[in-house]
Amino acid sequence: MRYERKREEGTAVFYEVLEQGRKAAEFFYAVKPCQTGRGNCQFWIERIHMEQDYLDYSYLDAVLQFIQYKCWCSGCTVMYTRISAVNLMDMERYRRYGFYVIAEQMSEQRQGNFVCHYVLKYPLPREWEEIMNIKERNIYYEGKR
Numbered sequence: 148m149r150y151e152r153k154r155e156e157g158t159a160v161f162y163e164v165l166e167q168g169r170k171a172a173e174f175f176y177a178v179k180p181c182q183t184g185r186g187n188c189q190f191w192i193e194r195i196h197m198e199q200d201y202l203d204y205s206y207l208d209a210v211l212q213f214i215q216y217k218c219w220c221s222g223c224t225v226m227y228t229r230i231s232a233v234n235l236m237d238m239e240r241y242r243r244y245g246f247y248v249i250a251e252q253m254s255e256q257r258q259g260n261f262v263c264h265y266v267l268k269y270p271l272p273r274e275w276e277e278i279m280n281i282k283e284r285n286i287y288y289e290g291k292r
Contacts, residue, residue: 248266
């Protein structure tokens, strides 16, 4: 799979994922800085869209591993995502990869219908520090200057 960075808008970074030249997925994430101004505090997966032919877990797993790497490179140790309970299959897919619910909020829509939104949290495994080395982190930050 090839990951192409398409654009940035504020703190959001947009990617397209290609598999043998065909679009397999697209996603974007946002790294939100701390209010104290010291580093990054929150890494949010804003959206992951898998194309119809690439709904298999192996493709989602590859995308999530790449996003984990980006989270680690940003200096964050936890990823967050927000999903709606309208599609409970999404909840199960995220739980399968180690995300868990940390917050639940109700929001009212038109005609009196309620939709439940969940905030999910995924702490990066401690092995990431062992897997990645200082050289890789330095290479990433050199490219950001």
